[in-house]
Amino acid sequence: MRILHTSDWHIGRTFHGVDLLTDQARVLDAIAALVAERGVDVVVVPGDVYDRSIPSADAVTVCNRGFEAIRDAGALIVATSGNHDSAARLGAGAAFSRAGGLHLMTTVAGIGAPVVLEDAHGPVAFYGIPYLEPEITRAQLDVPSARSHAEILDAAMGRVHTDLDARRENAPRTRSVVLAHAFVVGAEATGSERSISVGGVETVSASAFGGVDYVALGHLHSPQTLTENIRYSGSPLPYSFGERTHGKAVFLVDLDADGLHSVERVDLPVVRGLKQLTGTVQQLLEDDAFRDAEDCYVSAVLTDPERPVDAMRSLQTRFPFAVHLEWQRPDGADDLRYRDKVHGRSDLQITRSFLTDLRSEPTTGEIRLVEAALGYADRTGEDTAEVVALEQTA
Template sequence: MAAFMVQIVPDGTDTNGEPADGSCRRGRLPCRLMRILHTSDWHVGRTFHGVDLLADQATVLDAIARTVAEHEVDVVVVPGDVYDRAVPSADAVRVCNRGFEAIRAAGAVIVATSGNHDSPVRLGAGAAFAAAGGLHLMTRVSEVATPVLLTDEHGPVAFYGIPYLEPETTRVELGVPAARTHADILAAAMGRIRADLAGRGAGGRPPRSVLLAHAFVVGAEATGSERSISVGGVETVSASAFDGVDYVALGHLHSPQTLTETVRYSGSPLPYSFGERTHRKAVWIVDLDADGVRAVDRHDLPVVRGLSELRGTVEDLLGDPAFEPAVGDYVSAVLTDPVRPVDAMRTLRDRFPHLVHLEWERPEGDSDLKYRDKVRGRSDVEIVTSFVTDVRAEPTPGELRWIERALGAAARETDGAAAGVGDQESVA
């Protein structure tokens, strides 16, 4: 099945000089429907408990490029958090650029927006030049209603990109100075997009549309590895806010989720917290026909390195065959030794070279370590005497008399205060 993916240019022809009305090219292989791969939240440059993930990220981006080639994908959409930092390292930029290059070499155009981790200015630098090579970086709030137009046999498809919209910094630019929430800001952006779509459909049906947005939609589930810059519910928006668009490719949350058949999160391509250890990372492949979305299929990504949470004594973790499947994983371990082990991280890395997190937990059931069990049934004098003995030495008979006097005085003062409260209550 041959794939022809072209960009419409202002003179009404596509980049191959053919009419941009969606008619098939004469004398060539038949055209086909548009196929889109939805991925997001790459977070290139992120670390995992201090461990550099660039090699893992390069591996999974190569896997995405192979999926593009295998399934003849026309467009890859990346709705935000391309990088993990506003100022990514040089190594992170190299890994990301190589990922883009591999996807383009596999045959797909790329449309990407900025997320709350990206710097819109830095990510969008050179956007006009990059677009000529098939990489469309949509990071400007002022251009939310300016789509990338791509075509298949049924005509154009409008790709709109809404970068992460922080109300404080975008409300004036979107013409809603009184807006305070993400829902208010998104409503303003979507109003512009719907108006643009309606204008393009004058005299007929508007073009099919795909929207990229970086937001937290009500009903979706966070994984714990997302780092939000908002508090409370001010960041959430409703899925209905995106009505009027054929497919909504969401970014921000890190697990694949379906809110409606045409509003979805792809999730991150790698797990970024142990809370995601049971998740299978994936991308969505979306087919558009003449009427919009024809099908959406999930394609699982390879597991680059698993995550395991282990529990036991150092001896158990080093010798128990049951822990063998975790040897190659990123490991978080809870130690249950009666006494805190010395240099346990170095010792355990002999078996688990990717151990990244370690904590020691006092074992349950040891009454000597439980204060409540230790003082149950003992008098105040006995408790204080034991404390003095533990921190210094057994008190002398003279010191013991002082302890008894002090405790007696404290008891009389407490009883007097209680009686005073009772008098006040009876008077009232």
């Protein structure tokens, strides 16, 4: 049996305010094309199908079309819910969708009730472990004292093993695949994932998944191999500039009669690249060295001596997908600790520096006003007529 492992679609997500639905539709089409090209039997999606618990109508349309394209390409689909999904909403109509080859496993009660598919070597049991919030699911899992994700996952895997052991009594060659949405010890976050910590304890051990032929993980956004049979496929698109160097991919997993036979990483096409650029507004607009960023999402660090006015509008004349910018003074003064910046300086010098950092060098009239205000602060109770007069003339 050939399985394609993908996860964390986050359909409906925006990128610095930019709608990604078109990009997401394109990458789902690429996954469907891969299914057809490589003869995939089952596509597994361990969570975060949507980016929000209540997805927009457009997001639902893109997701459904993606599912349809994968089914048309010849694969069944097994999916679980993640911490971004609403398990109840994603799983609504699960019994009906199962008839069409889409198996949505979103309930605690269903953890020990796998989807069982057959190949030439016998049955393969697919167990779906949705995102499990300890506070909400511990009673359902009969572990009322559990507080951590590790304790909850151990209880969930206990149900998996109970069912799998019973099946192997009748069909000893039953193979197993677990879909789980969790943060496993040893994996690396990218920064674009939402924290699932509860009391600071969000990680689980890879050893919890012992005795399973393949574990398809979701939640972290970069492809990672924890052990040969425990992997994160990562998200199909980058969702932060911290992911700009991550090649997005899926895993093709082949099971034979004895279990896991091989795993192949297949890189996904880059729908739109990410670039981080540094320079003045003029340099970014004129330098040919930045030509390859013109069709990418751009994050710019501006080094102009003074804060540029309407910089984003200017940059978007060349980089229409510029989505983020920040101004960094070229002298690097912003990197100094505040205590070091003010040590040994007068109140007037500190205030003048603050105004310069915030906007630009203050005018002579503004300096006179500051001097008067500082003087008044030192003469508590003194008549403010002088300050008022200076305000009117500054």
